[in-house]
Amino acid sequence: MKNKDRKEINIKITLGWVISVRRHDLGYTQHKMARAVGISDLTVSRIESDDGITPDNNTLRKIAEYLKIDYNSLLTLKPVGVKSEMQLNQREIKNMNAAQQEQSAFSEQSNLVRRLVLFVNGMSNDFFLLSTDAPQKYIEEYCKWYNKWMEDGGQGDPLEPLRKKYYVNLLIDSETSDREELEAIIDGKKVESYDLFRYWDDK
Numbered sequence: 001m002k003n004k005d006r007k008e009i010n011i012k013i014t015l016g017w018v019i020s021v022r023r024h025d026l027g028y029t030q031h032k033m034a035r036a037v038g039i040s041d042l043t044v045s046r047i048e049s050d051d052g053i054t055p056d057n058n059t060l061r062k063i064a065e066y067l068k069i070d071y072n073s074l075l076t077l078k079p080v081g082v083k084s085e086m087q088l089n090q091r092e093i094k095n096m097n098a099a100q101q102e103q104s105a106f107s108e109q110s111n112l113v114r115r116l117v118l119f120v121n122g123m124s125n126d127f128f129l130l131s132t133d134a135p136q137k138y139i140e141e142y143c144k145w146y147n148k149w150m151e152d153g154g155q156g157d158p159l160e161p162l163r164k165k166y167y168v169n170l171l172i173d174s175e176t177s178d179r180e181e182l183e184a185i186i187d188g189k190k191v192e193s194y195d196l197f198r199y200w201d202d203k
Helices: 015-026 030-037 041-048 057-067 071-077 085-094 105-110 136-151 179-186
Strands: 115-120 127-132 168-173 191-195
Touching: 015 041, 015 057, 015 071, 030 041, 030 057, 041 168, 057 071, 115 136, 115 179, 127 179, 136 191, 168 179
Parallel strands: 115 191
Antiparallel strands: 115 127, 127 168
């Protein structure tokens, strides 16, 4: 093959890439690994995508054990100085200016303004908090979809329907945090809330 016909393939060896490749080699799904390690499917997806978060050392050790990878090898790939997911989330909330917090005349009509949206589930302790610009009507449809998704086994990314059309950032959920951390993030801010249990019969 002539040099001019050669194509260089540059693969950046990142923590997420190594975890993803090893998981695929072992034939494990993200869902299966999430359950084994004790995190959500979405968290696994974000780790593998190097999506601005990195697992803490305890979670990283569990991942290493599950995937049969040397823990210290993974530790060397862990970015130094990367803010924790909680710090990134708090920064995003802080950066929401008055125009995003207060509904303008336009936003009252379109609802296309980035805001905090909290999902709870009846009397359970389950919750997740998003920053999203999805309109209220679409979020209500998503609540019905979510219940059906859970009924069918809850496989894959539960936020996929929202991500396809709108900005979505998962700030915190009950799989990795508790109510006290949720309250610390909200701390008097304007939050749009949906109880998934109310949409169960409408799915």
